[in-house]
Amino acid sequence: MATNAPTRLYSYFRSSCSYRVRIALGLKGVPFEIVPVHLLKDGGQQHADGYRAKNPMEQVPLLEIEHEPGVVVQLTQSVAILEYLEERFPKPALLPGCAYLRARVRKCVEIVNSGIQPLQNLATMAEVKRLGGDAVAFARQANERGLDALEAEAVDAGGKYMIGDEPTLADVCLVPQLYSARRFKADMARYPRLVEIDARLAEMEGFAQAHPDRQPDSE
Numbered sequence: 001m002a003t004n005a006p007t008r009l010y011s012y013f014r015s016s017c018s019y020r021v022r023i024a025l026g027l028k029g030v031p032f033e034i035v036p037v038h039l040l041k042d043g044g045q046q047h048a049d050g051y052r053a054k055n056p057m058e059q060v061p062l063l064e065i066e067h068e069p070g071v072v073v074q075l076t077q078s079v080a081i082l083e084y085l086e087e088r089f090p091k092p093a094l095l096p097g098c099a100y101l102r103a104r105v106r107k108c109v110e111i112v113n114s115g116i117q118p119l120q121n122l123a124t125m126a127e128v129k130r131l132g133g134d135a136v137a138f139a140r141q142a143n144e145r146g147l148d149a150l151e152a153e154a155v156d157a158g159g160k161y162m163i164g165d166e167p168t169l170a171d172v173c174l175v176p177q178l179y180s181a182r183r184f185k186a187d188m189a190r191y192p193r194l195v196e197i198d199a200r201l202a203e204m205e206g207f208a209q210a211h212p213d214r215q216p217d218s219e
């Protein structure tokens, strides 16, 4: 489905939530421009008035897309964006046809989206530090706990990818989370199945082009 107005993703190269959306756009073949929002420079560009007006949560990603001819909309919350893209651009499908498998995919998405990422977010880590805690150890532990659950799920599901033999939203969320886990020096030896799936996904262009190192704002 071609759009006239450019699709723009407000993104930070290292942001795992932005990375999820970059993967989905790439897999679905939706051309887009990156609008970099640096989460550290200038005290965090996500806190600037202009950006806060677009997203009061002061977070990336934000997707600007022509929803219908002449109507450009702005969407935030990566999982809502992923679901929107899935409905709007159904091919290739990133949710399985079976309700049970869809629930399993969404379970993995939630483990990442609400069980891991919010605990390692910049604002959370700053607060842990302010309270005198070890923010990196806190983030590492959150990653390891969630990845333990995902490893068990992947082994149980027994497919080539996280759930089944085709990439799904579970993989779209897994890959950026593993990138973050490695940054926090999580013990990756605990996750042989996830590491194997990650390597397989890395060979797909939709995943490869979304990697933080390949972004225009990469440092």
Ligand SMILES: N[C@@H](CCC(=O)N[C@@H](CS)C(=O)NCC(=O)O)C(=O)O
Residues within 6 Å of the ligand: 015, 016, 017, 018, 039, 044, 046, 058, 059, 060, 061, 076, 077, 078, 079, 113, 121, 122, 123, 124
């Ligand atoms: N639930 C949101 C979370 C977004 C989020 O936490 N974004 C992070 C980057 S991955 C962010 O912008 N952090 C900025 C901050 O904490 O100041 C989503 O899925 O989009």
